[in-house]
Amino acid sequence: MKITVQAWRQNHRNAEGRFESYSVDNVSEDMSFFEMLDMLNNQLILEGKDPISFDHDCREGICGTCGVMINGRAHGPLSGTTSCQLHMRSFKDGDVLIVEPWRAAAFPVIRDLVVDRKGFDRIMEAGGYVSVSTGGVPDANTLPVSKKNADLSFDAAACIGCGACVAACKNSSAMLFVGAKVSQYALLPQGQVERASRAKNMVKQMDTEGFGNCTNTSACEVECPKEISIVNIARLNREFVRASF
Amino acid sequence: MKLVNPSNKRKYDIIVVGTGLAGGSAAATLAELGYNVKAFSYHESPRRAHSIAAQGGINAAKNYPNDGDSVYRLFYDTIKGGDYRAREANVYRLAEVSSNIIDQCVAQGVPFAREYGGLLDNRSFGGAQVSRTFYARGQTGQQLLLGVYSALVRQMNAGKVAFYPRHDMLDIVKVEGRARGIVTRNLETGEICSHSADAVILATGGYGNVFFLSTNAMASNVTASWRAHKQGAYFANPCFTQIHPTCIPVSSEHQSKLTLMSESLRNDGRVWVPKKAGDYRNPNDIPEEDRDYYLERLYPSFGNLVPRDVASRRAKEMCDKGHGVGATKLSVYLDFEDVISRKGKEWVSEKYGNLFDMYRQITGENPYETPMKIYPAVHYTMGGLWVDYNLMSSVPGLHVLGEANFSDHGANRLGASALMQGLADGYFIIPYTIGDYLAREKMCTVKTSDDHFLRAEKVVKENLEKMLSIKGSKTVDDIHKELGKIMWEHVGMARNKVGLKKALELIPKLKEDFWKSVHVPGDMNEYNPELEKASRLADFLELGELMARDALHREESCGGHFREEYQTEENEAKRNDESFSYAAAWEHKGSDSVPKLHKEELDFEEVDLTTRSYK
Numbered sequence: 001m002k003i004t005v006q007a008w009r010q011n012h013r014n015a016e017g018r019f020e021s022y023s024v025d026n027v028s029e030d031m032s033f034f035e036m037l038d039m040l041n042n043q044l045i046l047e048g049k050d051p052i053s054f055d056h057d058c059r060e061g062i063c064g065t066c067g068v069m070i071n072g073r074a075h076g077p078l079s080g081t082t083s084c085q086l087h088m089r090s091f092k093d094g095d096v097l098i099v100e101p102w103r104a105a106a107f108p109v110i111r112d113l114v115v116d117r118k119g120f121d122r123i124m125e126a127g128g129y130v131s132v133s134t135g136g137v138p139d140a141n142t143l144p145v146s147k148k149n150a151d152l153s154f155d156a157a158a159c160i161g162c163g164a165c166v167a168a169c170k171n172s173s174a175m176l177f178v179g180a181k182v183s184q185y186a187l188l189p190q191g192q193v194e195r196a197s198r199a200k201n202m203v204k205q206m207d208t209e210g211f212g213n214c215t216n217t218s219a220c221e222v223e224c225p226k227e228i229s230i231v232n233i234a235r236l237n238r239e240f241v242r243a244s245f
Numbered sequence: 246m247k248l249v250n251p252s253n254k255r256k257y258d259i260i261v262v263g264t265g266l267a268g269g270s271a272a273a274t275l276a277e278l279g280y281n282v283k284a285f286s287y288h289e290s291p292r293r294a295h296s297i298a299a300q301g302g303i304n305a306a307k308n309y310p311n312d313g314d315s316v317y318r319l320f321y322d323t324i325k326g327g328d329y330r331a332r333e334a335n336v337y338r339l340a341e342v343s344s345n346i347i348d349q350c351v352a353q354g355v356p357f358a359r360e361y362g363g364l365l366d367n368r369s370f371g372g373a374q375v376s377r378t379f380y381a382r383g384q385t386g387q388q389l390l391l392g393v394y395s396a397l398v399r400q401m402n403a404g405k406v407a408f409y410p411r412h413d414m415l416d417i418v419k420v421e422g423r424a425r426g427i428v429t430r431n432l433e434t435g436e437i438c439s440h441s442a443d444a445v446i447l448a449t450g451g452y453g454n455v456f457f458l459s460t461n462a463m464a465s466n467v468t469a470s471w472r473a474h475k476q477g478a479y480f481a482n483p484c485f486t487q488i489h490p491t492c493i494p495v496s497s498e499h500q501s502k503l504t505l506m507s508e509s510l511r512n513d514g515r516v517w518v519p520k521k522a523g524d525y526r527n528p529n530d531i532p533e534e535d536r537d538y539y540l541e542r543l544y545p546s547f548g549n550l551v552p553r554d555v556a557s558r559r560a561k562e563m564c565d566k567g568h569g570v571g572a573t574k575l576s577v578y579l580d581f582e583d584v585i586s587r588k589g590k591e592w593v594s595e596k597y598g599n600l601f602d603m604y605r606q607i608t609g610e611n612p613y614e615t616p617m618k619i620y621p622a623v624h625y626t627m628g629g630l631w632v633d634y635n636l637m638s639s640v641p642g643l644h645v646l647g648e649a650n651f652s653d654h655g656a657n658r659l660g661a662s663a664l665m666q667g668l669a670d671g672y673f674i675i676p677y678t679i680g681d682y683l684a685r686e687k688m689c690t691v692k693t694s695d696d697h698f699l700r701a702e703k704v705v706k707e708n709l710e711k712m713l714s715i716k717g718s719k720t721v722d723d724i725h726k727e728l729g730k731i732m733w734e735h736v737g738m739a740r741n742k743v744g745l746k747k748a749l750e751l752i753p754k755l756k757e758d759f760w761k762s763v764h765v766p767g768d769m770n771e772y773n774p775e776l777e778k779a780s781r782l783a784d785f786l787e788l789g790e791l792m793a794r795d796a797l798h799r800e801e802s803c804g805g806h807f808r809e810e811y812q813t814e815e816n817e818a819k820r821n822d823e824s825f826s827y828a829a830a831w832e833h834k835g836s837d838s839v840p841k842l843h844k845e846e847l848d849f850e851e852v853d854l855t856t857r858s859y860k
């Protein structure tokens with residue numbers, strides 16, 4: 001099939017951006033969306049033009065490196081799917097794909113479709129851990145965890161830190177990301193000691209980074225490739241309130 | 246072993262390159278001990294690394310299921326699984342610390358799978374008859390790496406780790422013969438810069454991407470190891486490559502990588518092909534009696550859970566004999582019908598749901614209804630920089646951890662053992678052994694404004710400028726794909742003298758072609774992914790040649806290294822312990838010279854060398 005890609009081009013952080021249009025022939029259904037971009041880039045390089053920069057690594061939906069807006073949807077049209085896992089069989093001949101980077105003040109563009117998500121790391125630094133050092137910990141089975149809580153904790157821990165929730169949210173809120181981490185620990189016995197300080201410090205850092213607040217539109221949950229539930233935001237709110245009194 | 250006094254540790258700077266499981270755990274633990282750590286990764290964050298993609302699990306000799314596991318058994322299985330080409334002492338230590346790793350991860354809040362009683366669950370993996378694999382659904386690597394990341398951000402917050410994201414290490418710097426620093430390129434700005442320290446640790450992962458197509462992450466590469474090799478670090482057993490039996494088959498020329506379907510699936514999935522060659526019926530229309538469950542037939546005691554090298558070769562053989570299925574006829578079935586009818590779809594989805602979803606996303610087929618099609622793919626590299634028992638390379642002060650070293654897996658790695666090794670190296674081994682090095686050596690002070698550093702920076706810059714100046718007619722990927730084809734055909738799953746000699750002719754020619762016709766767009770002082778790729782490919786081209794040379798010299802078959810000339814009547818690998826019971830450590834002798842082979846003889850005191858049998 002033939003696909004038209006309208007991609008955001010921006011040379012560096014402070015450069016003006018613009019859309020450019022490219023047409024890609026001979027796209028096969030079995031190709032992933034990124035393999036289609038690879039093909040386009042190969043073509044651009046041989047024409048002496050600049051290829052389109054995009055972030056990716058595992059191409060299996062687990063590392064969280066990739067992430068683009070496709071026709072206004074974070075990670076494209078499929079639910080529960082990262083950009084790298086999207087295959088061209090989701091599109092049809094003649095489709096026009098508008099491809100943009102995540103748009104959020106807290107995620108400045110580095111080049112083209114690549115953004116800077118260091119804000120997420122700084123939120124994690126503020127409290128996304130249990131303060132144990134290596135060595136001297138008890139035997140793993142001295143600490144039973146109910147299967148129910150272990151499973152809920154896992155569901156939250158499945159977040160890949162891609163930032164789609166922020167990009168999808170009209171307020172650029174990072175509450176789903178933060179809620180997932182706070183929940184993972186709040187549901188486990190290991191997380192209890194620092195439960196209050198963790199919630200407070202992570203929320204504080206989230207505000208400092210310029211992420212917006214949650215107004216319950218659920219766009220994040222819809223676009224999250226790991227289907228992290230918005231229940232985690234409710235839990236974050238509870239944890240935060242609990243920590244503040 | 247010598248120790249560094251607690252209050253003296255803060256006087257030492259340590260550089261850690263790579264923040265996957267091995268490097269991240271090392272960086273965090275060294276910082277907890279008081280060292281000043283500078284950690285580097287070409288990724289944007291230590292939460293990203295190839296380690297995150299590990300699916301199946303991590304081994305530990307906990308013996309929680311009470312099925313007879315022990316430190317000795319894990320040690321024995323690992324030595325045997327590696328086809329007796331690993332160093333006994335290292336493997337024994339690995340088995341000893343394995344249990345501590347699980348304790349550590351649980352204390353950090355890693356959500357391992359649990360039973361209804363609240364205790365940890367285990368499953369089995371290939372090459373073992375006990376259940377010793379801990380797992381977190383199909384995302385064990387992710388959860389372990391996020392655990393490492395949490396320990397690391399805690400130290401970043403405490404100011405003990407300075408993390409340099411999007412920094413590509415392009416050389417090591419030696420002063421008075423010792424590793425004292427590195428040269429990096431900031432991938433966002435293009436700035437070339439050096440960093441100094443008292444010791445350098447490389448934990449930069451494996452080099453499977455020399456084959457272009459592999460299950461490794463796109464950016465995984467050999468550059469850090471290769472540049473260290475050129476500075477004097479021996480490269481050991483480079484030809485020992487693991488081909489994983491259960492991957493989604495190649496679908497077209499545009500394929501950019503291959504996706505693994507975890508080995509854990511072989512716990513419940515059954516591998517088969519049609520009995521009759523050329524039987525192209527829909528798999529669901531092929532009745533039981535026309536199916537050949539060849540692994541169960543050939544290996545009644547291990548069945549579908551034979552080690553990876555064995556399972557891969559049998560799959561290739563079946564396809565070579567015309568029993569292959571799917572559009573390319575280069576795949577076999579992995580069937581879950583049996584377990585779905587025994588335990589129900591829900592049970593299967595609880596255990597393997599994410600893998601099934603991944604399969605469906607990639608192939609468009611539903612594995613709950615029709616069997617998966619799988620084929621072997623390059624997955625892991627047992628070879629790597631040579632290290633001593635303390636994980637130090639042949640360059641004093643340069644230590645190597647994780648998949649980047651050669652230490653523990655011999656000629657074949659067992660499933661769920663790489664995560665174990667990475668974390669053992671980082672959490673429990675290097676924190677002790679590096680103290681021994683630091684306490685023994687009297688170090689001069691170095692500054693990055695010294696000549697050594699300035700010269701190294703200049704070499705790095707010139708190399709990149711040269712690549713950029715060619716502006717030829719082929720893209721980096723074009724050439725990388727060509728290299729991949731040569732490697733797969735001649736240095737792949739089955740090797741022979743003629744093919745390896747051919748590879749030794751073709752690879753240098755391709756290297757020449759690279760330096761004549763590659764087209765790298767853009768320039769050095771900007772974010773330029775093509776330049777990153779080109780610089781990595783240049784090293785892969787040199788490594789490929791060494792792999793072929795190593796495979797040619799090893800005139801035996803062992804584990805993942807299968808030389809067609811050396812096989813038993815049953816087509817199993819035939820070792821030659823008399824002549825090849827050693828680790829082959831290659832020393833670089835300059836770009837135009839033949840590398841020099843050093844042999845580290847392997848002494849087996851605890852286990853008897855036998856022919857592996859999984860019947």
Ligand SMILES: Cc1cc2nc3c(=O)[nH]c(=O)nc-3n(C[C@H](O)[C@H](O)[C@H](O)COP(=O)(O)OP(=O)(O)OC[C@H]3O[C@@H](n4cnc5c(N)ncnc54)[C@H](O)[C@@H]3O)c2cc1C
Pocket residue numbers: 262263264265266267268285286287288293294295296297298299300301302303304385386412413414415448449450451460461462465466468469505624625646647648649660661662663664665667
């Ligand atoms: C799909 C898949 C599934 C797997 N499943 C399992 C499993 O179930 N169980 C198991 O035990 N093993 C598994 N493995 C193997 C295991 O995941 C890896 O061997 C292991 O994670 C490697 O860890 P590492 O820390 O050595 O390297 P990596 O995780 O590869 O980390 C390398 C680090 O080095 C950095 N780096 C590299 N070069 C440079 C440079 N030049 N400059 C700066 N930084 C650099 C990278 O940025 C990264 O941070 C699997 C592998 C794959 C491919």
Ligand code: SF4
Pocket residue numbers: 158159160161162163164165166176177180220223224225226227228
């Ligand atoms: S919550 Fe979902 S969308 Fe947000 S970072 Fe995590 S995985 Fe991505």
Ligand code: FES
Pocket residue numbers: 055056057058059060061062063064065066067082083084085
């Ligand atoms: S590239 Fe890793 S999640 Fe998409």
